[in-house]
Amino acid sequence: MSNNILIIAEGRAEGLKKVSYELVNMAQTLAAALGGAVEGAVVGSNVGAWAETLAKTGVTKVYVADDKGLEHFAPESYTTALAAVINAAQPAIVLFGATGWGKEVSARVAARLDWGLATDCTAAQIENGALVLTRPVYAGKAIAHVQAKSFPVMVSMRPNLVPPAEADKSAAPLQTVAVTLAAPRAQVVEAMVKEKSKVDLGEANVVISGGRGVKGPEGFAPLNELADTLNAAIGASRAAVDAGWIDYSHQIGQTGKTVAPKLYIAAGISGAIQHLAGMSSSKVIVAINKDPDAPIFKIADYGIVADLFDVIPALNAALKAQAN
């Protein structure tokens, strides 16, 4: 085992995800304290371009497991490829992004290698030579301080915690890691293409959420217009999701997504404890609600007591005017 930090990059058709660059930055801080280097890894099929980009972010080496068998997601194949990469790198710490993919593959790899794994962490640092982390538990109603009892260890870090590293440095060498994949028993056979929101909820700087107060699927239209102006992602309360007005993938809260954008706008949402669990660590919270006693106002930085169908278009107009 070395003192190095290995970051596992993650990409999609358009290229590496933003969280991959953020992991490089987080790893730099840890590596400085631990006296090791930051290395990166890319696994998938036809991922040469991702590897080349990652190589320019300041990492000292990029491990690449590129195999046709990784074209479609299969948990067992990805576990095998990641285990091979980790065995080649021998790091003290492996960092994953706490995305759906990162959380899924890290759990299985951690079990295969019998390593500890702390998921969904919001801070990581070295104290007295040990890795200490914070992670929200009870959906953010408490913050757990945890410590890795020994190295090596795996961690998944929430997106959006630190600025992304720039891919403008000189290219680090690539090291190919050969993998031997058995035919997987479970695998993705078809990606379901659906109308996807333009901005990823987990990565968005601004999230605009609608609740029962939007009154129907068409009630999200003014929110969408405001989202276009602010380059925001659309969220929703469970009430709006359960009513069938918007897809579950937009649900924010204890049994939905946890987001921590710079700006969270809650429109027609009462502020039930399960909803707050998913958004209360946002930097600035705006609440728009007709009811002055709605609990959402207790955690909002700015509140407007009025009809959202009046406020949202007016806010959109004011922001557009302000931008000019």
Add this chain to the structure above:
Amino acid sequence: MPFNIVVLLKRVPDTESKITLREGAVVTEGLNFVLDPYGEYGLEKALQLVEQHGGKVTAVLFGSADAKETIRKALAVGADEAVHISDPALEGGDAAATAKVLAAALKKIPFDMIWAGKQAVDEDNAQVALRVAELLDLPHVNSVIEFNLEADGKAARCVREVDGERDVMTTTLPAIFTAQQGLGELRYPSLKGIMGAKKKPITDWDAAALGVAAATVGAAGAKIQQTKLEPPPARPPGKIIPGDAQTAAQELARLLHEEAKVI
């Protein structure tokens, strides 16, 4: 053909609960404990499959001694039997240790399929079920919102939802599936079900019954150790922007730009 289905259920505080801390730990007195909501979705699917194809649903819960009342709910809604794993020697573990305990238990229970939750809503680890899959060398499908058996009953075709995207995944059986919201709410127990649950068997297993090595489980086996719990940072009091919708919206736009500097 009949199926033996195991459902992994954790006991967690009700999501309505206010979490109060004392000396860095959760105050459990007065907390209302329930089955974890995602595990419940898996339980509902297991009950439906056994209704359609025959077989047996076994609920497995690893937790403190007083978790027994919580697992009775699984029996009340229709699970056939339950296994309650409890032993002070197994307490204080992390996800890695928990998965080893559950994997040891699953070696003693015949199954064609295992259902679990995508994550338990207390520690939000989202790793125990996937670790169990790896330890038992089983395929898994994570975050399932739609589940269909293939005609031969030896494989399944699922729709799963990850990061807002969906895809279709197939797997051979036996396999582990983790349930995501959307798969279907758990039915309510009937009065008859609640009465009947009292007569259904709950098997108690401790560390010795499972034959797990002491150094690999409980606090000794934990690789990640919790040092303390803290309340989340308090938010400064906010302000209500006065005026009609138009005026307030304009003021808000200004404040977001000049005061909060977020846009």
